[in-house]
Amino acid sequence: MIMNINKPIFVIGTNRAGKELFIKLIAYHKELGWLSNYHMRFPTKESVAYLNRLLDFPLLYYTKIKYMKGIPKPSSSYMFWNNIFEGFRRPFRDLREDDVNPLVEKKIRQKVYNVLKKEGKKRFLAQYSGWSRIGFFKKIYPDAKFIHIVRDGRAVANSLTNYEGWEGWEGVYNWRLGYLPNEEEKNFLENVNWSFYGIAALEWKAVVSNIIEVSSKLSKDDFLTIRYEDLVSEPLETVFNIFDFCELEINRKQYLKHFKTIKIINANESKFRIPSWKQNLSVEIVAELNEFLYKELKYFSYLT
Numbered sequence: 001m002i003m004n005i006n007k008p009i010f011v012i013g014t015n016r017a018g019k020e021l022f023i024k025l026i027a028y029h030k031e032l033g034w035l036s037n038y039h040m041r042f043p044t045k046e047s048v049a050y051l052n053r054l055l056d057f058p059l060l061y062y063t064k065i066k067y068m069k070g071i072p073k074p075s076s077s078y079m080f081w082n083n084i085f086e087g088f089r090r091p092f093r094d095l096r097e098d099d100v101n102p103l104v105e106k107k108i109r110q111k112v113y114n115v116l117k118k119e120g121k122k123r124f125l126a127q128y129s130g131w132s133r134i135g136f137f138k139k140i141y142p143d144a145k146f147i148h149i150v151r152d153g154r155a156v157a158n159s160l161t162n163y164e165g166w167e168g169w170e171g172v173y174n175w176r177l178g179y180l181p182n183e184e185e186k187n188f189l190e191n192v193n194w195s196f197y198g199i200a201a202l203e204w205k206a207v208v209s210n211i212i213e214v215s216s217k218l219s220k221d222d223f224l225t226i227r228y229e230d231l232v233s234e235p236l237e238t239v240f241n242i243f244d245f246c247e248l249e250i251n252r253k254q255y256l257k258h259f260k261t262i263k264i265i266n267a268n269e270s271k272f273r274i275p276s277w278k279q280n281l282s283v284e285i286v287a288e289l290n291e292f293l294y295k296e297l298k299y300f301s302y303l304t
Contacts, residue, residue, distance in 0.1 A: 018228035033121030036072035043079035049118035092178025095136035151228035157200035158277035
């Protein structure tokens with residue numbers, strides 16, 4: 001018998017947008033179960049979710065011990081999903097409703113249920129980067145909730161170009177987004193002399209534009225956007241609003257014990273209290289980014 005999962009929560013966004021901090025703040029809620037780094041290593045073994053029960057012990061839950069090596073930690077676990085649907089990890093376009101066939105739906109429902117059963121939790125939390133995959137998961141879970149964690153595109157462009165594992169080093173013809181730039185994008189990249197900052201900005205624009213478009217079809221009860229900048233400036237207020245959106249009750253006194261185990265650093269700020277991207281990007285590049293990303297930056301109130 002395949003059991004239904006009530007209102008699963010999916011955290012989405014671009015790479016380098018702050019999901020790691022976001023997940024630390026919300027994943028340890030007593031009702032939430034999730035895929036761990038062990039599911040990435042053992043994608044066919046839902047049973048490794050049993051290890052997450054270690055976090056039910058107060059000694060782990062209320063201390064930084066839970067962040068030590070060997071303790072299960074929330075993970076995107078792309079290989080878990082890829083083991084069910086081969087194209088999940090690196091699709092050249094967003095995954096849609098029509099990509100879900102009855103077998104895929106049945107397997108995902110069953111395996112996610114198995115994970116929650118092993119963890120002894122009521123609600124499921126998942127995270128991933130890139131394309132929204134909203135249509136895909138909405139087909140499987142019509143009551144699913146999505147949280148988009150977004151960060152200033154200029155900061156993301158700066159961060160991506162300081163990350164060795166970024167696919168943009170290979171250019172726009174080899175990355176997972178899998179499309180050739182249109183005329184506007186080609187002109188932009190030529191204007192910035194194919195700067196890696198420009199390529200990173202194009203990646204941010206492509207992903208957030210996709211999320212904006214697909215999420216516009218959802219109700220406000222099913223979709224929430226959280227700016228990274230608001231998360232680091234007002235973490236407690238933001239997190240409690242998120243729990244309200246997710247319809248999760250929270251014991252604030254207990255949560256504060258967990259909250260004290262998290263070090264919150266605004267990655268956008270340098271030691272000089274100004275955005276680090278302003279230090280690293282030339283005035284000319286910033287002007288080009290502001291123009292190219294204008295629509296999306298304004299949408300998320302990064303430009304007034």
